[in-house]
Amino acid sequence: MAEDLKNFFEPRGIAVIGASPKRGSVGYVIVDQLKKRYRRGRIYPVNPKYSEILGLKAYPTILDVPDPVDLAVVAVRADRVPSIVEQIGKRGVKAAIVISGGFSEIGPEGAERERKLLEIARRYGIRIIGPNCIGVLDNTTGIDxxxxxxxxxxxxxxxxxxIISQSGAMLSMWVDWMAMKGLGLAKAVSYGNKVDVDDVELLRYLIDDPHTKVILMYIEALKPRRGKEFIEVARSATVKGKPVVVLxxxxxxxxxRAAASHTGALASNYEVYRAAFKQAGIIEADTMEEMFDIAKAFTMTRPAEGRRLLxxxxxxxEGVIATDFAERYGLEVPVLPEELQQRLRAKMPPHVVVKNPVDLTGDTDDERYRIVLEEVLPENIVDIVIVIAPPHPPAIRGDVINYVAEAHKxxxxxxxxxxxxxxxxxxYSRKFEAAGIPAYPSPERAIRVAAALAYYGEYVKKRGSAKY
Amino acid sequence: MAEDLKNFFEPRGIAVIGASPKRGSVGYVIVDQLKKRYRRGRIYPVNPKYSEILGLKAYPTILDVPDPVDLAVVAVRADRVPSIVEQIGKRGVKAAIVISGGFSEIGPEGAERERKLLEIARRYGIRIIGPNCIGVLDNTTGIDxxxxxxxxxxxxxxxxxxIISQSGAMLSMWVDWMAMKGLGLAKAVSYGNKVDVDDVELLRYLIDDPHTKVILMYIEALKPRRGKEFIEVARSATVKGKPVVVLxxxxxxxxxRAAASHTGALASNYEVYRAAFKQAGIIEADTMEEMFDIAKAFTMTRPAEGRRLLxxxxxxxEGVIATDFAERYGLEVPVLPEELQQRLRAKMPPHVVVKNPVDLTGDTDDERYRIVLEEVLPENIVDIVIVIAPPHPPAIRGDVINYVAEAHKxxxxxxxxxxxxxxxxxxYSRKFEAAGIPAYPSPERAIRVAAALAYYGEYVKKRGSAKY
Incomplete structure (x- = not known):
């Protein structure tokens, strides 16, 4: 099955049915983006009205397209989709991304069309992503x-x-947002009405994708009767050391009710989902911001061995607020042992608070950070370190970033x-991240991420993992 | 009492004791910033070692400073502070901001010094902000x-x-953050050890400040026995239409425990604080991000008349997530009346969902936003409008911003x-805000703000307000 999905991400040639020379149209942008980014094979624009599109030879139908072609992208009017898929089948292409809308989302007439589409696809053994979707953005192969x-x-x-998202609009916004933030993307997929390929299959595929380290999912509802397999697949992600974060x-x-209007999803049994997430070691994000905050951490740092914070x-x-949030999320901020406090006190001015939070105060230099990390970390009494280090104190030169990065290694x-x-x-945040330390603009956000690192670390310990 | 505090914000002359020509030192930066920004009177650097500092005539002691001088800023070593305050008293200056650290925060010796400082201040009738503080930033008068x-x-x-903050470090970070975000500041005060002037008095002063529309407070603990007055003062803020948001x-x-180490604050009775906030109509922010999100809204829009969202x-x-969060925060997303749905349906393509959330879908143009606002708002069936409008859909030209701004008026x-x-x-967010509509990067954040608008609106309705 994973082999089937390979055609969506690593095709040796792509036909774009509904390709267009009209700047800005769907059929134009897809060909244009593929031309810029896709290098594994040729792009075949299909449109009987043109002999050339964007400098590429165009073909009247997919039947005329030469080998090799493993993927068809379909962007034509809904009423033409069934006959187009029939042609795709005849041509022997085994994967199609159907961008076109006008299916079950518009009512009974569309639902009938969707049923027909699926019937044809099954008959020819074509795997379908869509319809009514934005499809695939694969940064590793240039599919876009x-x-x-x-x-x-x-x-x-x-x-x-x-990222696997049940909402195409949100996925595209997130992709745009990641670009601004410099967050690296491997693959992004939105499957629209998911007449065929669904979340579970995509999750399975991404688990085996060597480019993917963290998988994010936006789910309103799985297809009926997919819960058990979803849990199994998500568990196997953990075994392979790939955190799955779900919004x-x-x-x-x-x-x-809103989800039912949006995707027809029967999403009312949230408690069932929560139980499944817990069983599978899935990290549930509360907000979209949190989902990316957690994802960033897993690309840079490790799951935690326990719940004790420094x-x-x-x-x-900020230390006070971090401590408040730590307690809310079930994390501990243990007072440092008296003997260690004494050692720290001997190396610090008297107004520095060495309990935990360790408050270096506003006149700190970089060196105080180094001293605390070097004294506390070898003791193995904390599992996660939160370093609150705004650059404003006059004596801060920036070495704190290197000290933290060295201690992290x-x-x-x-x-x-x-x-x-x-x-x-x-x-400063950018410099921390360039040095491999995920950075956040507030203590509250960092603590929520710490809670995710602890939760996942606990699950991994219990279930065993290949990587951590 | 408010008259006393006026000297901190609108002095007719300022003495800076501990002024220094050493670039980057505390006594240098304060004189430099005042020189750049303060226009209400003269600045008198005080330092016996220099006859001129930053091009200004310097004086050996404050006793030598000519009239008028209403405020002394003290930035000298802790052990010299008591005698300096004695001189301030003899000079007849009635307000001092004591920046210097080395008081109760460092232990018994410092506490004794602090007691002495207060005793002298009381004897001469000097009001003190500090010690161990960053003091005052007043954008209206240039005090900095x-x-x-x-x-x-x-x-x-x-x-x-x-903003009134018990943490000077956080206040300075927030000020820096506001500058980046373009959020406008009237006054910011951090009072350090609050030996004299405290949160309650500052709050009272800001309520009468014509430049202040929203007051933010970071509180670890009020001074003992200030709870009742705090509630009364905060209530009077509401009567004057000034929301108070507390973190x-x-x-x-x-x-x-961390707060006790930080500011000596006995902050353990959180439930008592919560009850007080509720009595006083204070909006409690859960995170620092939320505090500013709420503040921004109150500078631009109105409290809500009720809890019904469009x-x-x-x-x-995003509509689904917004709805989830609305329910969590006790807001309603009522399904639109069938008759209104029919009217909307008649003006929209069939795939648009007109229930509420109203999902205009990815092929929307600006016009659909206008139609919905014009049809729904005159009905008076919703109290708050959340407009989710990312600019990505190809048919969006940007008129949606004007349509929302017009409907808002x-x-x-x-x-x-x-x-x-x-x-x-x-x-797009900047354009929305330029048009008077507060904008947020995620539905979750907007919904939390909506909940604050509803909470405050309810309180105002119950208690009565001069402004709304």
């Missing part, structure tokens, strides 16, 4: 059916986060940086 | 004792948000925009 030009929707750099739509009664700060208030505990402020803080 | 140069800490544009530090047991979106998934309901995505989304 997102049909918005880059000036309207930027593409992120190549990276190790992959669930339709958690409330009113939200489930909070190291130069701003007492040397010791087991995952580390998260908190850098609050304006432009200079954003610059 | 934040002692970090602007390349390290930017100052926000003039605006209507004022509380030390909400958990561990957080309260959610208008072009992204079904024409109808009573407050409106919030959600614009998710990258650079183009940020540009």
């Amino acid at each position: 059916t997102f049909f918005l030009p880059e000036d309207r929707l930027r593409r992120p750099p190549l990276g190790s986060i992959s 669930k739509g339709g958690r409330s009664g009113a939200g489930a 909070i190291l700060t130069n701003a007492g208030g 040397k010791y087991q505990a995952p580390m998260l940086a908190v850098v609050t402020g304006g432009y200079i803080a954003e610059e | 004792t934040f002692f970090l140069p602007e390349d390290r800490l930017r100052r926000p544009p003039l605006g209507s948000i004022s 509380k530090g030390g909400r958990s047991g561990a957080g309260a 959610i208008l979106t072009n992204a079904g998934g 024409k109808y009573q309901a407050p409106m919030l925009a959600v614009v998710t995505g990258g650079y183009i989304a940020e540009e």
Whole structure:
């Protein structure tokens, strides 16, 4: 089955049915993006009205397209889709991304058309992503059916986060957002009405994708009777060391009603989903912001061995808020042993608070951070380190970034940086991340990520994992 | 009492004791910033070692400073502070901001020094902000004792948000952050050890400040026995139409312990605080992000008359998530009356969902937004409008911003925009805000703000208000 899906991501040739020379149209943007990015094979625009599109030879039908061609992208009017899929079948192409809308989402007439589409696909053994979808953006192979030009929707750099989304619109916004934030994307897929290929199959495929380290999913509802397999597949992700982070739509009664209008999803049994997530070691994100905050951490740092935090700060208030949130999320901020406190006190001015949070105060230099990390971490008494290090204190030169990065390499505990402020803080965050330390603009956000690292670490410990 | 505090914000002359020509030092930055920004009177650097500092005549002691001088800023070593305050008293100056640290925060010796400082101040009738504080940043008069140069800490544009913070470090980071986000600041005060002037008095002062529309407070703990007055003062803010938004530090047991180390605050009775906030109509923010999200809304839009939302979106998934969060925060997303749905259906393509959320779908143009606003708002069936309008759909030209702004002027309901995505989304957000509509990057954040608008609107209705 995973072999089937390969055609969507690594085809040796692509036919674009409904290709168009009209700038800005769906059939234009898809050919244009593929021309810019796809290098594994040839692109065959299909449109009987043209002999050439965007400088590429165009073909009247897919039947006229030469070998090799493993994928058809379909962007024609809905009423023409069934006959087009019939041709795809006759041509022996085994994968189609159907972008076109006008199926079950518009009512009974569309639902009948969708049923017909599926029937033809089954008859010819064609796997379908869609219809009514934005399809696939694969940064590793250059497949890009997102049909918005880059000036309207930027593409992120190549990276190790992959996303499966039941909402195409949200997926495209997130992709645009990742591009701005410099978050690296491997693959992004939105499957629209999911007449055939669904979340579970895509999840299975991404687990085996060597480019993917973290998998994000937006789910309103799985297809009926897919729960058990979903849990099994998600569990196998954990065994392979690939965290799966889910944002669930339709958690409330009113939200489930909205989901039913949106995707026809029967999303009302949220408690069932939660139980499944827990069984499968899936990390549930509460908000879209949190989903990406967690994803970023997993691309840079490790799951935690336990729930004990060291909070190291130069701003007492941020230490207090971090501690409040730690307690809310079931994390501990243990007071450091008296003997260790004494050692730290001997190396610090008297107004530094060495309990935990360790408050280096506003007159700190970089060196105090180094001292605390070097004294505390070898003791193996904390599992996660939160380094609150805004660049504002006058004596801070920036070496704190290297000290944290060195400690992160040397010791087991995952580390998260908190850098609050304006432009200079954003610059510091970028430097932390360039040094391999995920950075967040507030203590609250970092603590939620710490909770995810602890949750996942616990699951991995219990279930066993190949990687961690 | 408010008259006393006036000297901190509108002095007719300022003495800076501990002024220094050493670039980057506290006594240098304060004089430099005042020189750049303060226009109401003269600045008198005080330092016996120099006859001139930063081009200004310097004086050996404050006793030598000519009239008028209403405020002394003290930035000298802790052990010299008591005698300096004695001189301030003899000179007849009635307000001092004591920046210097080395008081109760460092232990018994410092506590004794602090007691002495207060005793002298009382004897001469001097009001003190501090010690161990960053003091006052008043964008309306140019007072600026934040002692970090602007390349390290930017100052926000003039605006209507004022902040009182028990943490100086956090306040300075927030100020820097506001500058980056373009959020306008009126006054910011951090009072350090609050030996004299405290949160309650500052709150009272800001309520009468014509430049302040919203007051933010970071509180770990009030001074003992100030609870009742705090509630009374905060209530009077509501009567004057000035929302007070509080971020509380030390909400958990561990957080309260951290707060005790930070500010000596006895912050353990969070439930008592919560009850007080509720009595006083104070809006409690859960995170620092939320505090500013709420503040922004109150500078631009109105409190809500009730809890009924209209959610208008072009992204079904965002509508679903918004609805989930609405239910979590006790807001309603009522299905539109059948007759109104029919009217909308008659003006929209068949795949548009007109229930609520109204999902205009990815092929929407600006016009569909206008139609929905014009049909729904006159019906007076919703109290808050959430407009989810990312700029990605190809048919969107940007008129949606004007349509929302016009409806915001024409109808009573407050409106919030959600614009998710990258650079183009940020540009759209700025345009929404330029048109008077607060914009947020995710539906979750907008819904939390909507909940604050509803909570505050309910309180105002119950208690009565001069302004709304």
